[in-house]
Amino acid sequence: MWGLKGWAAVIGAVGLSVVAAGLAGPAPRAVAKPPGSMEFCKIYPNAHVCAASPVVNCTTCHTVPPARNLFGEQVAANLAPGAARPLSDADYIAALPAALKAVEALDADGDGVSNLAELIAGSQPELSSSQPTSAGCTPGQARTAAAGRWNTCGYDPAHAYRKVTLDVCGRSPTRAETEAFRRLLPNESAWRGALSDRLDQCLRTPYWLGVNGVLWNLANAKISPVDSIKAGPRAGSIPLADYEWDYNLFAWLNTGDRDVRGLLTGQDFVKRVSDSPPTFEPVPEEGMRGLRQAGQTVPREKRAGMITTRWFTTVNTMFTPIPRTTAAAAYRQYLGLDLARMQGLHPAVSEPADYDAKGVAAPACAVCHSTLDPLTYPFTRYDGIIRNNYNPNRLKNFVRTDGPRVVEAPEAGEIFGQKVANLMEWSQVAANSDAFAQKVVWDYWKLMVGREPGPADQTEFTLMWKGLKAQDKFNYRTERMLHALVLTEAYGRP
Ligand code: HEC
Ligand code: HEC
Structure with a gap:
């Protein structure tokens, strides 16, 4: 019964790829070309998708492989033109960089933004409804915003303080707390210290760390509790x-001075x-x-x-x-x-x-x-x-x-x-991989910022997961990473 969900996904995927293979015409045999996914980030290390994983989704170039999307069509048209098909994996990999280069300035979905600009920003080059969002404020907007109560054009410490108290302690700051914090604003090291202290207090509350607390809920998707087979206290049938x-x-591994690996x-x-x-x-x-x-x-x-x-x-x-x-x-x-x-x-x-x-x-x-x-x-x-x-x-x-x-x-x-x-x-290889650090930060990012890291977040997201791995930064201590996460613009911008 627990495997059902997985099976549905598998059957769905298999069913679709069988259909797609049928449509692709008289291919002599189904040759897998997954290397495209691995080569892509070697060619475009700065593309948004490569920040989350060194292996891009097949859907970057395909609808359901081997059927190609509009962008994949342009790549295919420029891939070793005239060479006999199917290409060997080696010939395919050798030809891919030039093919991608040839379509950089094209605009597969005709939305006025080039394929390259979309790939770097993280929007979809094959979908006209998907375009890069611009994150920046004009200098004029920034000046007006900074003068207001909440600075909507950048990091707002008072907003971050309120959000940490809500997200991690589970309550709003009192009026006295807010006023005391606002008085520190002219002095950056003072408000940073107060924000960091508040986070430290909150990280020890039952709201964050307790049974059914925030961390408990963060683990739900990994643990998938089923009460009927539970042993121990409150055992199931x-x-x-x-x-x-x-x-x-x-x-335990997500608190204090412990290595999350x-x-x-x-x-x-x-x-x-x-x-x-x-x-x-x-x-x-x-x-x-x-x-x-x-x-x-x-x-x-x-x-x-x-x-x-x-x-x-x-x-x-x-x-x-x-x-x-x-x-x-x-x-x-x-x-x-x-x-x-x-x-x-x-x-x-x-x-x-x-x-x-x-x-x-x-x-x-x-x-x-x-x-x-x-x-x-x-x-x-x-x-x-x-x-x-x-x-x-x-x-x-x-x-x-x-x-x-x-x-x-x-x-x-x-x-x-x-x-x-x-x-x-x-488990050693897994724990030391970029994918592991990215997943740890990804989960916390979604929890704290309230959405998945988007195109505009790429720089900050990358800093977080690279910092998690770096010995002289967070050294796999998630609480250290959280102290930096609440200072990001993604978190502190109203
Ligand atoms: C899209 C990738 C994909 C394709 C294609 C695929 N599988 Fe799987 N298969 C999986 C994954 C992933 C799992 C593990 C279950 C899960 O977590 O989704 C799995 C699990 C299984 C299992 C173990 C199920 C169990 O309960 O232990 C069998 C058997 C299996 N697949 C057979 C097949 C067969 C036969 C085909 C071809 C007809 C196939 N799969 C095609 C990804 C795939
Ligand atoms: C960077 C773009 C890109 C990515 C990412 C990509 N592909 Fe492809 N794929 C192509 C192109 C282009 C072709 C056409 C190759 C040709 O014309 O020989 C292709 C062809 C294929 C084919 C048909 C192979 C043949 O010789 O008939 C399959 C199957 C396939 N890809 C599977 C995948 C899978 C699975 C993934 C993800 C793991 C993937 N591809 C990722 C671009 C890509």
Whole structure:
């Protein structure tokens, strides 16, 4: 029942691409051309789409691959004109930069803005209703605005102070607080200090950090709680696992001087000691015994943060030998890449090998599964429902249901084109990737600013995720990043 949503997406995508392939005419065989997605950001590192992910969506050039959108049509027309089709991947990659260059000054959707200007700004070159928005105010507007009560043409500290109190403490500032803050405005270091203090106080409130608080809700999309199978306190009718541990770990790793990469690499389990004020502490390993299905069973050295918890493997792996849903969930939730929408494709050579005989090697499936299956192998040694443990011989249990070759599936796999021996290595590569830092900031940006980072936000968004990675900046401490986020124009501009 938990897999239904994913399946609907897959069936939708497969159905569409089969239809599109049918329309594309007498192609000798369906040749995947996903490299376009990876080459694009090498050619246009400053394009807006490349700030969020180094791999652009196929829809930059296609409607549904291989069908092309208006921009993709112009690229195709300029791609190695006259050369025999289909092009090899190497010939395609070699010809792509010149083809893109040739269409930069053209205007595929006829909206008066060139393809290049749209790509850089982040609007869609193939859609006339999508045009770059201009963020700046004219100097005249800026002067008038600065004189008003709220500065609508730039960062307004009083607005930011009010917003932090609302967003993070869950209340409006009192009139006395607001007036005291306004008195500091002539002195930049004074108002910055007061804003930072306010944020620090708010970050420790139950409103932010408590049960059902803001951070708890931020984790909902990753944890997907289902009450009927909850174990532990307030158990459901079929208690299988307790998601409260997952919320605790998420909140703990997102507070104080803790490295948020622990979401993928951490080995602690964390208890909520109190909710007012919210306080957490790691549980000693001996303390884990006796919790049974409410606790955690994977040995410490085989844990990978949120993606090996009892809850995560229960709802995602369930009883599958090659748990593709689990790998796709980790990729989507922690790296922001949705394979069902063909994001983050890094096809591996000779994959998918289809050890469990699901038919994924067919060309229409291999487009995604040449990335997804090797991404999944490191999860194959982790049991789902009931056992929830690391078991090197796990696949033996599936020969009867999934065929004799299932035991040949390796534990080694591939992520972002990099070979990894097991899930420990997988999670290190994932946690250190740009995609991880971008996803962490993306989630907070949406939460705090109230919308996804848009074309006008590119500079500030990039500063935030690069800062998250930099040792001398936020060093993977999300609270440090938040102190900078509330100083961005995106946050503090009324
Ligand atoms: C930068 C633009 C661009 C991006 C991004 C892009 N493609 Fe393409 N794609 C093209 C062009 C141009 C062609 C036509 C190639 C030709 O004429 O040989 C094409 C062709 C294809 C074909 C047909 C291959 C053939 O030889 O018949 C498939 C399938 C395809 N792309 C899939 C994808 C997928 C899947 C993605 C995303 C992972 C993607 N493309 C991303 C530009 C792009
Ligand atoms: C658009 C990319 C894409 C295409 C094309 C695709 N898949 Fe998948 N497939 C996925 C993703 C992603 C998942 C993981 C489920 C999820 O989270 O959406 C998945 C999961 C699966 C699973 C595991 C389901 C489970 O519950 O464990 C099977 C089996 C599968 N796909 C078979 C196929 C077959 C057969 C085809 C071709 C007919 C195909 N897929 C085409 C992306 C794709």
